[in-house]
Amino acid sequence: MMGRGDGPGAGAAGGPTRHVPVLLAEVLTALDVKRGGTFIDGTFGAGGYTRAILDGHPRNSVVAIDRDPDAIAGGEALVAKVKKRLTLVHGRFGDLDEITKAQGVESVDGVVLDIGVSSMQLDEAERGFSFRGEGPLDMRMEQSGPSAADLVNEASEAELADIFYHYGEERRARFVARAIIEARRREPFETTRQLADLVASLIRQEPGGIHPATRVFQGLRIAVNDELGELVRALHSAERILKPGGRLVVVTFHSLEDRIVKQFFAARTGRAPSGSRHLPTMNVVEPTFDAITKGPVGPSDQEIARNPRARSAKLRAGARTTAPAQEPLSAITMLAELPQTAEKRGGRR
Template structure:
């Protein structure tokens, strides 16, 4: 399970924390935080990026957004300390443009998104994100709505196989889904260990490889929280709210997220090849972004040594042009959705 980083250090809220923001220096450079302005931290977490943005310029202000109630509660001390320079809003980053306008800002100077689950969520067994420590099979970032246990115990075999394969990139998705169905007939799944042990009995762990349950847990977490759909909505929301010259910086942790961000910037900077498999030919439109990075920026060896969870991080960034925002890209919307199998269309599989 990939997280945004962990380790000892000074916390953004004024005390020690195990959360370390990934690619912090690179994010600040791409955002150009030293120029001063209004920024949105769409994945506030423990406030690592927010603290760095605030510290970079005396006139910097931040709207911090997080869908996790624990993150919002944990940031109250920082809000009090920074007074009017930080507003913390519970919500989804897919709505970041409407959240900004509700706070009185028709445009902003920068948006940063750190996609995926945070270290605090991974490390708290009661949240059910990780198989490393036994806990309830939950995974809900907002702590409400259907949980991972609901999904595992109520979905059809075809639906589970699609989630494990397309969101988790698990090659043995069908075998795992079949075993889940057979097992839950005897006893419903309630804990992370129940599911992890079942998967480990089916998939052999390679020497020095990831835990056999890693990909299945990733797929479930993405499905429970609609993470890829939120990412797609956030990219388009950032396009709408950024002023000309404003920066969009996105840090991803696995190939599904990075593929969406890469395709978005490819189209919006005018670099996408026409008629590609994912990006069908459309009428040429004026680019809405200029590329800041010509490829993904990854962590240094030193950062990986300090924080192993940073090893898969990739940063991509663009600067907003003065072209009007375009309609949402159906091509990347499709990348965020499960394919419609025959069973889920109402037919026979």
């Protein structure tokens, strides 16, 4: 797989590559698949994690979820092969607890999430995720709802700038947004090449650096699919569906995703600051997770050599305690939102 990480060397919106599950051995160890049980693969994709989980123990079963109908269609052969051990569902992993219970499964032994966009989506020019090929400016994982073209052609300059800056981490976000507004007055944006060429004309590519449009495309993709919001909802959903001792394993590829996962685990394992001598003592809440990993786990040099896309991957994991699930964390929710959205909710960034 390729493109879930948008940092240098990750091939964020590059050309074709074969599907390679990232940090596979580390994921299987963190999930402890050899004990046998029921697991959720919240990001099925081409089924790399699901296959490995099923191979890990003869009694393992998986509820696999993907919002992309192409991924669901591509997984039907595996469903037929393993029969009742795999249930494949079209849906959003933010709803993984409700989806799983609808299948008659009340609790599970593990949840794995591999965040971002897959190589299958990047490789198909007609999906509009990649700027390296001509295609419609689409980027919709579910192939329905407002597209990237709708956003680029209709959003205000301020909204576009916030998307590029906060979701894409593009330093020249305001400059790019202003140029888009001027350009769309002459002609609406319809293709990936139109937008990529405009950005490339505004931002100089550093020698050996990423394509100038990488961060702009990343920001749009995250906004179109509400990727960070889905991640937040998935973390809380996993907390509700995991049985005591169940494992939550999350693989991220850029700082925005990792920051959300890091702060979620910090809060739920009791490692987040609970107050200070200058403030009233905060209520102590029983931790809902025990940390499995001490900080992020990254790929080995050997894996990076085999699959350069793995370079930016980070794995964090926790084991569910017996404490009841807590209310969603507002601070984590606001990390997934643009500043204006958080302000409207009465929050602060």
